[in-house]
Amino acid sequence: MRRLQRKNNFFRITFLVFTATTLGLLTSCSLIQNKTDSHQMSSHGDEMADHSMSMNLGPSDAQFDLRFIDAMILHHEGAVNMAKEALQKSKRPEIQQLAQDIIKAQQKEIAQLQQWRKSWYPDAGEKPVAYSDSMRHTMSMSKKQIKSMRMDMDLGAADAKFDHRFINAMIPHHEGALVMAQEALNDSKRPEIQKLSQEIISSQQKEIEQMKQWRQSWYQAS
Template sequence: MAPSTAMPSGSGRGGMPMGQRSADARFIVMMIPHHEGAIAMAELALQRSKRPEIRALAEKIRTSQSQENSQMRQWYRQWYGTDVPAWGIGSGHGMGMGQGMPGMGTSLEALKNAPDFDRTFIEQMIPHHRMGVMMASHAEGNTQHPQLRELEAAMVRVQNQEIEQMAQWYRQCFGGSGS
């Protein structure tokens, strides 16, 4: 009998209740709605941005994070035998859009109504990406599945590159020169 099936019901590794999943499961449950928030912001940018470089970045974010969500959902079903549970506040975007999360600085509604969309998009996407980098960096050390650890490392690398690119655009477009 495998060790996990020999445990008394109601307990898991380390005496945690069975309802509490591994660090891998928690990361997936939290990262998917976070990605959904970035995807929603990117879709808005595809409609509203006046700058081709921001639209290109938005398309990259939408594509890569949709693929990552699909991969994480597949792994979750494979590893835990069930679909990823809904998590978050209200629309399901809890961490994704920072609802109820102090310091997140993102609001889809504020972005929709922003008079200077491109500036607001960058002002919101940078802290959103920073939160994603923090989540993935923190999770890497506790991740059990090597393929998830590789995905987390890629998230950190790509989102840090995107943060730097957006910060550069922000300085160029909205910096002290006003141009």
């Protein structure tokens, strides 16, 4: 847990970077190892993120859990999208199994989060919300913010480097979920959110460590 807390500030900054820079720029930094691979990633250079809201969850107020729910649903959807792509393109049984585990676990959590949202916030409306640092209150997410929160992207062709790109994408994606889950542990008062956050931290931290081991073994990279 101490290790996770040391990462907390870094990944809060990562979410801010997502709202202040292009998704394509961050994608190229986190996923693309050289210029040869860059053409395989989708180009989003002309899509600037909205500056009015950061992707942090905001203060521990009456809408904190709503913001957590909306953020985590979108974030899980992005992970599921990448896992489905891995099922189609990866040849390694290890990646195939991990992808299946991600889809199963996170689709279940999405359904639970959606149920809580409907029950706890019946008047919230359909649009996901986030905290606006500039306005100092909860506001609807823009399309660009929704895309940023999902962090889903085209991982490229089913070539020899696909698994490397998948791992390099899923590790920071999982780490983003850990940051939000840790924030919920600190700020949510609901035992349901506390329990889910603990489960996210436990399961995704294990998957991160596994992916790092594979990366070291398969690509001699840390």
